[in-house]
Amino acid sequence: MASALRVRFAPSPTGYLHIGGARTALFNYLYARRFGGTFILRIEDTDLERSTPESLKAILDGLKWLDIGWDEGPEKEGPHAPYFQTQRLDTYRDHCDQLIAAGKAYRCYCTQEEIRERRAQAEKEGRAYKYEGTCRERKDVPEGRPSVVRFKMPSVEGSVSFDDLVLGKITKEYSDLDDWVMLRGDGIPLYNYGCVIDDHLMDITVVSRGQEHVNSTFPQLMLYQALGWEPPRFAHLPLILGPDREKLSKRKHKEADVMLHKANGILPEALLNFVIRLGWSHGNEEVISREQMIEWFDFKDVGSTSGVWNPDKLLWLNQHYLKTLPPSDVAGRLAPFLAQQGQTLAPDDVRLERFVLAFRERAKTLVEMATMALPYLKQGVTLDEKAAAKHLTADSLALLRQVREEIAALPDWSVAALDAVIKTVSERAGVGMGKVAQPVRVAVTGNTTSPGIGETLQLLGKEEALRRLDAALARS
Template identity: 40%
Template sequence: MNKQIRVRYAPSPTGYPHVGNIRAALFNWLFARHHGGSFLVRIEDTDRTRYVEGAVDAILDGLRWLGLNWDEGPIKGGDYGPYFQSERLGKYQAAAEKLIADGFAYRCICSSERLEELRAAQTAAKLPPGYDRHCRDRETITGEGLKSVVRFKVPLSGNTTFNDLIRGEVTFDNSLLDDFVLLKSDGFPTYHLANIVDDHEMKISHVIRGEEWLSSAPRHVMLYRALGYEPPLFAHLPMILGTDRSKLSKRHGAVSIIDYKEQGYLPETMLNFLTLLGWSLDDKTELMTIGQIIENFSIDRVSKTAAIFNVEKLDWMNGVYIRDLSLDEFTDRATPFLTSGIPEAGDFDRVYVKNALALVQERVKKLGELRDQPELTRFFFTDELAYLPADLIGKKMTAAPTLAALETSLARIEAMPEFTIDAMEISLRSLAEELELKPGQLFGSLRVAVTGQNVSPPLFETMAVLGRERTTKRLHAAVAKVRQLLEQAGL
C-alpha cells in the first residue's frame, strides 16, 4: 500500500469492553502491525450521560493484557496515554460552526417534548422515526438562553455511495436519512461529528469497525465531503453470533474481556480465538502464534458472513495453550489463581508448588479452575482432609479387608529404601495381587486416604509430591478411622 497506514481503536466508556469491541481493536492492531503502520487509541467520552466509572481503566487494562500496545498519544506517567475527545471540544465546535457557515448544517431549537411527540405520532402512523426538519429553513436563530443543537443538512434526494474493503460498493438512499445531530445543546459533539474531525486530524487511513456502524457510514461520508476532508478507507467487520446464530449475549459468553482474564484464559489464547472470529488463514489452521497472525493478516481474508462465538472451542484452545506452557511458566501464571482459592498454598515454597501444579496442568482448561475448584489441589496444601471413614472402603470390600490393605500398604511404604514413583507402583501392585484385590480396589482406598477424595491426579505421582512423611501420616490417620469404624460395629 502506498498510503501510510494509520488506524485507531475508538471505544466509548459507556461500559466494559466486550468481545466484539475488542475484536475490532485487535483487527486494527493486526492491520497496523502487518503493514508497519500506527495504531492509536482514542476514548470517545463525549456522551457524559452514559459514562461508566471505571470503564476507561477496564478498556486500557484489556488492551494491555492482550499486548495491544498503541503507538502515540499524550505522554502520561512516562508512557503514551490515549487521546480523550472530551479534551478536544473546541475542535468539534469549530467544525460545526464551519458547516453552518458553509450551508451544510443549521441550528435546531426543537424541545425534547416536541421531539417525543413527533416520535409518538410517527409510531402511531407506522412511519419510520426521524426528525421532520422543522428548523431546517428557519432564519438565524437568536434569543437569550435559547438552547439549540446543530443538525446536518442531509440531501433530500440522490444516493451516497462508498467502497467497503470487505463488502465492496455500498449505496444508501439519502431520502431515508434524517438530519442528524452534530453538536448537542451542552456543546459536546455526537459520535458522528467528533470521529470525523479526529480521524481527519489524526490522519487515519483506514476505519476498521463493526458491521453495526455500516448504517452510519453514509452520514460520515457526507460529513467528510462537506468539511472538504478526504475520507479514509472503510472496512466493516462481520457480526459475531452465538452458536444458535442469534445475537451474541452473555449466555453465549459475551462478557467483558476483563472477565476472560479473571476466568483464567491466557492472552495468547484470546488473541488466537478472536482473530478467527471473522478472519482465517485457510480452511484448516486454527492454532497460530501472534507472529504468524501478524505476518499473514490481511483485510481481503476477512469474511462477509457472521462469525460464531463458540465457548467450547475457546475452552479447548485455552487447554492446548496451557499444556504448551513450560512448567515454570505455568507455575508463574497459575500461582495467583491457586493462592486466591487456597490461601495456605502461599506458605509453601515454589518447588513444592511447582511439583503439585505439574500434576494438574494436563487437566486444567482455565487457570480460574485452580481458584474456583480448590478440590483439584487443596490436599497438597492441608493435612485436614474432609472424608468419612466409610469413604475408605474399597469397591465390593468391607471394613476388615480394607483395614488390612491400608496397614500392609503403610508398612510397605515405610520400609521402602527409596520413596519413588516406580518403587511405589511395583510394590503396591504386587501387594494388590498378594491380597487378592484388584488394583483399583487397593488404589481407591489409598487415594481417599492420602487426598480425601475419590478423584485426584495419578496416585503415585501425588504421593511422591506429598513425600513419605506426609503420606504415611495420612495413612496412619486412615487406619485409625477404619479401626474406629470396626469398633463402632462391634467387630
C-alpha cells in the same frame, strides 16, 4: 491524509470491555502489526451520564490482560493528543463554526419536544421520520433559545458510496439521509461528527468497526466531502451471536464480559484464539498463535456472516493452552486462583509447576486446576466410605503399612523413588501394582482417582503423605 497505515479502537467507557470490542481492538492491532502501522486507542467519553473512571479502567485492564497494546492513547501520549473526546470540545466547535460559515451546516432551534411530536405524527401516518429542514434557512434567532448544529445535506439528487474492505461496495441515496445533528447545545459532539473530526486529525487511514455502524458511514462520508477531506477506508466486521444465536449483548449474555473469562480461569491466549475465529479464518486452522495471527491477518479474510459463541470450543482451546504453554508460565497464573481459596504459595514454590503437570490433562480452566490442587495443600483428608470399604481391607492395610515404612525412609522424595517403592512392595507380595497403589491412593486422597501414585505422593509432600497414611492405618 497520511500515507502510513494508522488504525484505531475507540470505545466508550460506559461499562466493561465487551467481547465485540475486544475483537475490534484485536483486528486493528493485528492489521497494524502485520503491515507496520500504528494502533491508536481513543476514548469516546461524550456520554457524560454513563462514562465513568471505573469503566475506563475496566477497558484498559481488559486490553492489557489480552496484551493488545496500543501505540498512542491513554498512558501513551503521542503527537495527536488528547485522546479523550471530552478534552477536544474546542476542536469540534471550531469545525462546526467553519461549516456554518460555509453554508454546509446550520443552527437548529427546534426543541426536543417539537421533534418528538413530529416523529410521533410520522409514525401515526406510517412513514419514517426525517427532519424537515425547518431551520435550514432560518434567519431569525430566538433569543435565549438553545440550539444544536445540523449538517446540511445536499438538496440535489445523488448518492454516496464506499468500498468496504469486508462487505464490498455499498451505496445510499441522498434522499435517504436527513440533516443530522452534529453538535448538541452543550457543545458535545454526536458520534457521526466527533469520530470524523478525530479520525481525520489523527490521520486514521482504515476504520474497522462492527457492522452495526454501516449506516453511520454515509453521513460521515458526506461530512468528509463537505470538509474537503479524504475519507479513510472502512471495514465493517460481522456480528458476534451468543449461544442462543442472538446478538451478544451485555444485557443478555454474561459471556460478553472479557474480564469474566479471566475470573473463570480462561487464559488470554485461548480467548484471543477463540475471538479471532469469530468472523475471520485462515484455512482450517483452529489453534493460532499470536505470531501466526500477525503473519496471516488481513481484512480480506474477514467474513460477512455472524460468528456464533461456542463455549465448548473455548474450553477446548483453553485446555490446549494449559497443556502446551510452558508449565512455569501456567504456574504463575495458577497461583492467584489458589490464593482465592486461601492457599497462598510463593511464586517460586515448586508445587505450583507440579500441579500444572499433574492436572493439565484433565483441567479445562485454571479454576478447575486450582480446585484439583486444593486437597493437596490442606491437612488431612475425608475418606469416601465406599472407597475405604473396598480398598482399605485387612489385607491391603498390611501392604499399606509396608509402603508407609519404606517411603518414610526415602532420602529422595521423587516420583521415580516413590513409584519404585510401590513396585517393590507389590512384587514382594506377589500382587499387581494396582493392589498396592489403589489403597495408598484412597488413604491419601480419600477417593479412587488421582494422578499417578508417585506423583500424588510427591504433590502432598512427605510430611502430609505420612500423616494421611497413619490416619488410614489407625482405622484398623
